[in-house]
Amino acid sequence: MSAAIEAASAGVKVLVIDANEKAGGQLFKQIHKFFGSSMHRAGVRGIDIGRELLEKCEELGVEIWLDSLAIGIYDNLRVAVDRKTGFNEHKMILVEPKKIVIATGASENAVRFPGWTLPGVMGAGAAQTMINFHRVLPGKKVLTIGSGNVGLIVSYQLMQAGAEIEGIVEALPKINGYAVHASKLTREGIPIYTGYTVLEAHGKERVSEAVIAKVNPDWSTIPGTEKTIEVDTIAIAAGLKPLTGLAHMAGCQLTFDRFLGGWAPIHNEHMETTVPGIYIAGDSTGVEEANTAIEEGKLAGTAIAASLGYLDEKEADALQEAAWERLKGLREGAHGAERTQAKEHQLHAYAEYMERRGEVG
Amino acid sequence: MSAYDVIVIGGGVIGTSCAYHLVKKGYKVALIEKGDIASGTSSHCDAAAMITDKMPGADAALGYASIQKFIRLSKELDYDFNFDQSGSLYVCETDQEVEVATGYVNALRAEGYRVKMVDPYEMSQIEPLLAKDLKGGFWSDECAGLNPFKLCYAFVEQVKGKGLDVFLHTKVTGVRLNEKHQVEGVDTDKGSFTTGRVINCGGVYAPEIGRLNGLNIPILPRKGVILLSEATGPVCHQKVQEFGYMVTKFANVECDRDPELLKYNVAFTLEPTEGDNVMLGSSRNFVGYNLNTEIEVINAIAKRGMRFFPILKNMSCVRAYAGVRPFVEDHLPIMSEVEEMPGYYICAGHEGDGISMSPVSGQLMTQLIAGEETELDMEPFRFSRIENRFLD
Numbered sequence: 188m189s190a191a192i193e194a195a196s197a198g199v200k201v202l203v204i205d206a207n208e209k210a211g212g213q214l215f216k217q218i219h220k221f222f223g224s225s226m227h228r229a230g231v232r233g234i235d236i237g238r239e240l241l242e243k244c245e246e247l248g249v250e251i252w253l254d255s256l257a258i259g260i261y262d263n264l265r266v267a268v269d270r271k272t273g274f275n276e277h278k279m280i281l282v283e284p285k286k287i288v289i290a291t292g293a294s295e296n297a298v299r300f301p302g303w304t305l306p307g308v309m310g311a312g313a314a315q316t317m318i319n320f321h322r323v324l325p326g327k328k329v330l331t332i333g334s335g336n337v338g339l340i341v342s343y344q345l346m347q348a349g350a351e352i353e354g355i356v357e358a359l360p361k362i363n364g365y366a367v368h369a370s371k372l373t374r375e376g377i378p379i380y381t382g383y384t385v386l387e388a389h390g391k392e393r394v395s396e397a398v399i400a401k402v403n404p405d406w407s408t409i410p411g412t413e414k415t416i417e418v419d420t421i422a423i424a425a426g427l428k429p430l431t432g433l434a435h436m437a438g439c440q441l442t443f444d445r446f447l448g449g450w451a452p453i454h455n456e457h458m459e460t461t462v463p464g465i466y467i468a469g470d471s472t473g474v475e476e477a478n479t480a481i482e483e484g485k486l487a488g489t490a491i492a493a494s495l496g497y498l499d500e501k502e503a504d505a506l507q508e509a510a511w512e513r514l515k516g517l518r519e520g521a522h523g524a525e526r527t528q529a530k531e532h533q534l535h536a537y538a539e540y541m542e543r544r545g546e547v548g
Numbered sequence: 549m550s551a552y553d554v555i556v557i558g559g560g561v562i563g564t565s566c567a568y569h570l571v572k573k574g575y576k577v578a579l580i581e582k583g584d585i586a587s588g589t590s591s592h593c594d595a596a597a598m599i600t601d602k603m604p605g606a607d608a609a610l611g612y613a614s615i616q617k618f619i620r621l622s623k624e625l626d627y628d629f630n631f632d633q634s635g636s637l638y639v640c641e642t643d644q645e646v647e648v649a650t651g652y653v654n655a656l657r658a659e660g661y662r663v664k665m666v667d668p669y670e671m672s673q674i675e676p677l678l679a680k681d682l683k684g685g686f687w688s689d690e691c692a693g694l695n696p697f698k699l700c701y702a703f704v705e706q707v708k709g710k711g712l713d714v715f716l717h718t719k720v721t722g723v724r725l726n727e728k729h730q731v732e733g734v735d736t737d738k739g740s741f742t743t744g745r746v747i748n749c750g751g752v753y754a755p756e757i758g759r760l761n762g763l764n765i766p767i768l769p770r771k772g773v774i775l776l777s778e779a780t781g782p783v784c785h786q787k788v789q790e791f792g793y794m795v796t797k798f799a800n801v802e803c804d805r806d807p808e809l810l811k812y813n814v815a816f817t818l819e820p821t822e823g824d825n826v827m828l829g830s831s832r833n834f835v836g837y838n839l840n841t842e843i844e845v846i847n848a849i850a851k852r853g854m855r856f857f858p859i860l861k862n863m864s865c866v867r868a869y870a871g872v873r874p875f876v877e878d879h880l881p882i883m884s885e886v887e888e889m890p891g892y893y894i895c896a897g898h899e900g901d902g903i904s905m906s907p908v909s910g911q912l913m914t915q916l917i918a919g920e921e922t923e924l925d926m927e928p929f930r931f932s933r934i935e936n937r938f939l940d
Contacts, residue, residue, distance in 0.1 A: 259868075261843045281843060 188240040189481045190288045193488025195247035197497040203251045211237035216319040260437040286491045293427035293470035302388030311341040311424035318348040326420030331355045338424030339368035354378045427474045446525040447473030453537040457490035482514045551742040552578045560590040563749035564703035565910030571711035582719040586700035592871025594827045595696040596787045597904040600688045604655040606928045617907035627702035634786040636691035645791045646684045653686045663688035696903045731891030747893040751874045754896035762939045767897045769872035775828040776867040783826045790816040814848045828853045841868045873899045883929040
C-alpha cells in the first residue's frame with residue numbers, strides 16, 4: 188500500500204491485488220504499540236497504521252481487489268488474477284500493467300516434530316490472526332515455541348484474550364526477544380523454558396500434551412530432562428521467510444541470507460528486481476519489520492512514478508534519498524548491522540548480476 | 549580411471565531402465581547424469597502405460613510389451629512405483645470421432661489387444677462424473693498408471709552398488725573414439741572413464757551429447773503443460789482422454805478440431821494420483837527448452853478439462869508445470885547402435901511414451917549390446933533411418 192500511495196499521489200493509475208478479505212497485510216492484527224527500532228512510529232499501533240494507509244489509498248482512488256489471488260506472472264509483465272467477482276464467485280483475469288510491485292510479505296517457518304500436524308499445532312502468526320482479526324480463541328492452554336518478539340507478543344495477547352499460557356520454549360540459552368515483552372509475561376508467572384526444545388506432541392482428535400526437554404549446546408537433547416505439559420494448542424514462533432513464489436516464477440534472481448530469513452530477490456536502490464519492470468518491497472525481499480517495509484514500498488512507488496514520467500528526476504531523487512535516510516535509521520536497532528550488511532549484499536549482487544548479463548547479452 | 553562394460557548417459561527413465569537391465573544381464577555399468585535422477589522430463593510428465601495411445605503395428609507392440617514388463621517389474625523391484633492396472637478410457641465428442649475410433653479399435657483388436665468400443669451408457673458406468681453429452685469411446689483394461697519419478701528410483705535402487713555405479717551432477721564432455729571410430733571411453737567434468745560401449749539416453753539433451761561426436765540426432769524438445777488439482781475425493785478412476793489426443797499425437801488421423809485447441813495442441817487428459825489429486829493435461833508445442841507455463845495454455849487446458857469433467861469447475865488448481873518431451877519427426881524412438889561408431893548406442897526420442905516404453909527399451913538395448921536376438925524387430929528404430937545423421 189505504501190508503494191501504491193507513493194505512485195498514485197504522483198498520478199500513476201494503481202491496482203492493488205490482495206488475497207485476503209482486507210488490505211493491510213499483518214498490520215490489522217498488530218493491536219500492540221510499536222516499540223524499539225520502529226523509532227519514527229514508536230507508540231503507534233499497527234492496526235492504526237493499516238487504517239491510515241487504507242484511507243490514503245481510498246482518497247487517491249487506488250483500486251483494490253480483495254479476496255483475489257495473483258496466481259502467476261507471465262511474460263511481458265502479465266499477471267493472472269483469480270478475482271473475486273461476487274459471493275463465492277471468482278473469475279480469471281489477465282492484468283497487463285506497465286510495472287509490478289511484489290509485496291507478498293513472509294510466511295511462518297514450521298518446526299517439525301512428531302505430532303506437528305495434529306490439529307491445535309499452528310503458527311504463532313495464525314494464532315494471532317485468529318484472536319485479533321477473527322476474534323476466535325484457538326485454545327485454552329497454550330505452549331509457545333520460540334521466545335522472539337513474535338512468540339512473546341502473541342503469548343501475551345493470547346493471555347489477554349483469555350488463554351492460559353503454559354509456557355514458552357526457547358532452544359537458545361536466553362530469551363530471544365525484547366526484555367520489556369518478556370517481563371510482562373514473567374510478571375504473570377508464565378515460565379519461559381530457555382535451553383529447551385519440543386520433542387513431540389501427543390493427542391487423538393487434537394493435541395493434548397507436549398513433551399519438552401533440555402538441549403545441549405549442539406542441539407541434542409539431554410535424556411532424563413523430559414517434561415510433559417498438558418496443552419490444547421502449540422503456537423510455533425520460529426521466524427519467518429520471504430514469500431518469493433511470484434518473484435521466482437517471474438525469473439527474478441534470488442540470494443540467500445539468514446539475517447533476511449532465507450532466499451530473497453535481489454534488487455537495485457529503486458527496489459527493481461533483475462526482471463525489468465518488476466519491483467519488490469517489504470518482507471518479500473528480506474524479513475524485517477513494518478516500518479522498513481513501508482519505506483521500501485515508498486522507494487518502489489516513487490521509482491515507478493519517475494520511470495513512467497509522473498515525477499521529474501530531481502523530485503524523485505529527493506524522495507528516494509529521504510527514504511534511504513529513514514531506512515538507515517531504522518536499521519540501527521536489533522541485528523541492525525547484520526541487516527544493513529545483508530541489504531547491501533542484495534544491492535551488490537544485483538549490480539554484479541546485471542553486469543554479467545550485460546556482458547553475455 | 550575406472551573401467552566399465554557399459555556407460556549410460558542420462559538418469560531419466562530410459563537411462564535408469566537401461567542401467568537396470570544391463571546390470572541384471574551381468575554387466576558392470578556406470579550411470580552418468582548431469583543433474584539428479586529423474587530431474588528432467590521423467591519428473592515433469594504424467595504417466596501411464598498404454599496400448600490405446602499407440603498406432604497399430606510396431607508402436608502398439610512396444611506398448612503391449614512394456615505393460616507386460618511393468619507387471620513383472622512391480623513384483624521384481626523392491627521400491628514401490630505405484631503401478632496400478634486400472635485401465636484407460638478414450639472419449640469421443642462427435643460422431644466423426646466415433647467413426648475414426650471404431651476403425652482404430654478394430655485395427656488394434658485385429659492384432660489381439662483387449663480394447664473395446666463403449667457407448668455413452670457404459671461410459672457413465674465406468675466414469676460417472678464424465679460429461680453426459682459425449683458420443684462414445686473405447687476402453688481397455690490392459691492399460692495402467694504408475695509414478696514415473698518413483699520408477700526411476702526403483703530401477704536405480706535395485707542395482708546400485710551391485711554392478712551399478714551412479715555419478716550424479718557429472719557432465720559428459722566427450723565420448724572418446726579410437727582410430728577405428730570405436731568407443732573407448734567417456735570424459736566428464738569430474739574425470740574420465742574407460743569403456744567399450746556407451747548409450748546416449750539423454751532424451752531432449754541427446755542431440756547435445758551426440759554433437760560432441762559429430763552426430764545429428766534429430767530430437768526436438770516439445771513442451772507439455774499439466775495442471776495439478778487440489779486433493780479431493782476420487783474424480784476419475786483411470787486415465788481418461790479425449791480421442792482428439794490422437795490427432796495431436798500423430799497428426800495423421802483426420803478430425804475437426806477447435807482452432808484454439810490446435811494452436812497449442814491442447815487435448816484433454818485426466819489422470820488420478822494416489823494422493824487423490826488429478827493431473828489435467830495437456831498441450832504440446834515447440835518453444836525450446838523453456839519450462840515456463842503460458843497462461844493461455846493453462847486456460848485452454850482448464851477449459852478443455854471442464855468440458856469433459858464439469859466437476860473440475862468447482863475444484864482448485866494448485867500447480868501448473870511444464871516438461872519437454874523428446875520429439876522425433878516420425879514418432880518412433882531411436883534405439884540403435886551408430887553403425888559408423890561401434891560401441892556408440894542411442895536410446896532416446898520416445899516423446900510422450902518414454903515412461904511407458906522404458907522397460908522394453910532397457911530390455912531391447914541390453915539384448916542389442918549382448919548380441920542376442922531382440923524380442924522386437926529393431927528395424928523401425930534404427931538410427932540409420934535418419935537422413936542427415938552426421939553434422940557437416
